[in-house]
Amino acid sequence: MKQDSGVECAHVTCRGGRLLSFVHNRFVIEEGVPVLYAYELQLESSAQGKGLRKFLMQLIELINARMLVEPNGAVMLTVQKSNTDAMAFYNNLGHVISTTSPSRFDPLIRTHRSYEILCKTFESEAKCRLEEGN
Template sequence: MLQDREQKKLKSKLKGKERRAAQKAERAKQAAAQLLVNQANAQSDPLSKFPSFVNYERNGLSCNLICKKVKELEPEILQWAIELCKDNMRPLYERSSQGWQECDKVDEMSEDAAWYLVVLDKATDKPLAFSHFRFDMDYGDEVLYCYELQLEEACRRKGLGRFMMQVLELVAFSNQMQKVVLTVFKHNPEGMNFFKKCKYDIDETSPEDSYEESFDYCILSKLNKMKPTQKTSL
């Protein structure tokens, strides 16, 4: 009986050590991931390393791409982006459970953590399209989260949106992000089809419908194939 108790104590002690070691490893992983996010956010221009990706000359479009933090973005461009997002997305939000909350959207697009990839017409400097994105931690992973991808009507179906997603992926993966993540409404089939064509899949963090609750959106992602896949801690 005494021997049994000693064996149980030893097993418990070993499990405690294993648990503490696992917790220590998880903390180290989180710290390393956060460091990558901090380094990505410390950049002045994520596109500076990729001069061949700052121009788009296809299908009648002649554009420059710039990438800036929101606090460095010209106020008139930010206001244009907010208005374009409203024009494009308000009908979809109004069909969702959350509805269109303009103040919340403006606050989100103006937060210090926001980055903007903006497409400008070469001849006029008129903005044509933008993406609001962030380098952030998401369920324990270092990610580039694409909040918005919005194009003026005249620029659509010309390959520009797909090119912008390729640029975001290049920026994400060159900064060692684990994946690019985005949210899309289920009642937006055009958006769903577009991201599927860009090879985005349902992310493991996407909520699943149940008898108790259903969701009108899903979360898509594309993994960085140059990094080992790590199990996300949910």
């Protein structure tokens, strides 16, 4: 169950007055673990393939590390199953399907959901709760 902390951020990249990218994130408590949830990451087509997406995810991880007052934590996000490029990208960064994702917690609805919830944990307690389901 997700609890909202109310702390929300948006990070924007512009060049020449033109929006190139943005990421929207929010601090929440997920399964008792403080989490930085990346709600949206968008790149303008001319900014794709230049490392900006990876940089923004590294920024999210840095913000997560600097903002959390407790030692346990994770970064979480939702990815559409049909977006195989994004799924591969996040897997390469160390994200795995979370125990909170529909495909993990309810086998009856597994095939009816078009998304997965991914997480990258940074501490053993978070790993137990969000990756292993303990």
